Amino acid sequence: MTFLAIDVGNTRLKWALYEAPRHDARVLAQGAEFLDHIERLADDRWAGLPVPTRMLGCVVAGDAVKRRVQEQMDQIDGWNLNPQWVVPSQEEAGVVNGYDHPSRLGADRWVAMIGARHHVLRQGGPRPFIVVMVGTAVTVDAIDTDGKFLGGLILPGHGIMLRALESGTAGLHVPTGEVKPFPTNTSDALTSGGTYAIAGAVERMYQHLLNHCGMEPACIMAGGAGWKMMPSMTREFELVDNLIFEGLLVTARQRWERTD
Template sequence: MTLLAIDVGNTRLKWAIYSQAQPGAKLLASGAEFLENIESLAEGAWAAIPAQDAPSKMIGCIVAGDALRQRVQEQIFERWDLNPQWVLSSPQEAGLVNGYDFPMRLGADRWVAMIGAWHRMMATHSAAPKPMVVVMVGTAVTVEAIGVQLAPDGTSQGKFLGGFILPGHGIMLKALESGTAGLHVPTGDVKEFPTNTSDALTSGGTYAIAGAVRRMRHHVQNRCGQDPVLYMTGGAGWKMHPWLGLEDVELVDNLIFDGLLEVAKFRGISD
């Protein structure tokens, strides 16, 4: 049984086909499309998928509204006879408890990425689970805190404690361009002591994000009494990672797909 996993963000739709609806499944195909090109999927990238790799199940998460979800589903129905399952934030799923004031209002991408991060941490720290800071760097930046608590059956489970939302680099720079006379979106470099406007803007945005990550790390240390595991993911994570000034941050290619596979297993999609 093959699985189509879809992550629809603010800018792009990312997709992957796995050999099973299980964590660690073999990746058979993957790709990405900008949202304005979604209507080309069925006759484009998906048309090239061999018949033996065609998915029989689908799971996904989406941050946009019903109109965009409908566009995606139309492409799925045009290419494959699948019943889409969309993951929404909930009070609890796949080993993680949602501490948001209104759990259903938490972004599905944030929720799924945290589930992926929790199981990644447990794979190496199951004997002594650790709190985490999970950073996603994309159009927006999120910095999440996850603690550890005992479940009713005596096992460990994660507890989402709260998180920051920041504008990503592009949004920061466009805001400065539109609100400040004489500034234009730069192509500068990150410098410790910028001496031109382009470098100053690029460095300012980069170190603002780094500061938020370091602050959340400090909060989790104080709250949980130990150093957290730090994960960074997202399309622009590789750009941000070198400038954090923290040696213990693990860059993960796509925690959202990891989380979708964990939810698929939890829900028994392959059964």
Template sequence: MLLAIDIGNTRLKWAQYRDLRPGATPVAHGAVFLEQVETLAEGDWAGLETPSQVLGCCVAGDAIRHRVEEQLELWDHLAPSWVVPSSSEAGVTNGYDHPMRLGSDRWVAVIGARHHLLARGNATQPLLVVMAGTAVTVDAVDDHGNFLGGLILPGHGIMLRALEGGTAGLRVPTGEVVDFPTNTSDALTSGGTYAITGAIERMHRHLTERCGRTPLTLVTGGAGWKVAPWLAVEHELVESLIFDGLLVIASERERMRAIGK
């Protein structure tokens, strides 16, 4: 029984699995805003079957992680494991200049995406992994499973708050995405959307030129559904990409323990 935890910049998401197979259906799952993590032990987690292991990734900082670990004391025999990016894991090689400085959520999502590719029998197709949330990341994996690097840019909310803080008169309601905006609301919403999709399409072009083959593009994250309709390259929405990555890592670590490595 695995309890998988994804601590993002805004929310903590969790899922519990009996099966370590990526794509498995969780027996329970949920999400809370980071301000509410102290409610987990007496709330969402109180009725769960006791997990045998806890594996998570955290990008919200040590303070939040420690608060979550206090909630995990509900099961006093458990010591949670937190994913730290390394030079390679689960068939993916990390090409970051300093591998441990790569965001753990990006690393886990890339591993989950690579599994999706292998499960389809397309081991030699490159990958573009997009996570759209508070921030947006666009990561490239070549046709041999080498993580090449990626982009980080602000999500919609950060863009709008930056404009509101730095420009007078832009506190307006959210608008629509249109080709030729004729009001400020539509101009802001369209500008943010096209900035994000433009970055994705640029990286898609770079990766296609690098590998000589069109990448499989997977989009995940809480705001993925907002970005996807305006993306001009073929893509798929995969809601559980980070959890799939955690399942891959847990399964691979279990296998290595079983053979004594």
């Protein structure tokens, strides 16, 4: 049973074709496309792939983008898929949604939590953990030992921070700098300020979760810019490149085991 996992973010669509919907399944093909170029998938990246049996996706870019993706799948001969997209619910795959309005939680955050929960369980059993996703925006989410999502933070990513400063402050159109303990030029000051703002938010959430659970949390980081943050973190983090895909694989397997 070949399985197509799709992660549609704010700027790019990432996809992976697996031989089966399980976390250790072999990857048959994978790729990424900027949202402006989705219409080339059917004729280029997806043309000639083994036919997927099932598909599950996660989208944060809106319904219009989701329809464009589905149109690409419909154009490929033999792809008789019934597209399914994750909508956050009260509970799924062992994670309980503590959001005030569960369906309003970002689908990417929800799927990442599911992936992280099972990633942590495979490493040695239940423990609290935080999930940090660093992309266009940054999210910092806390999950307790029982798998309940307690809440999380949303803050701007590096790019948004810099653009906000450039648009609101005269004379700050400068190149990207480096992260330094004591920045002595404007470029380094901007880059270091944004990095330490994110690191500080993560540290605060870590302390909240530690105090709440009385146990050192595991720390998982994901997102396209996660590697940039790793050297500046005050805690040891594990960088999981395909965390949303891990969540989609777990979710797909559990859903279809109930129906098959």
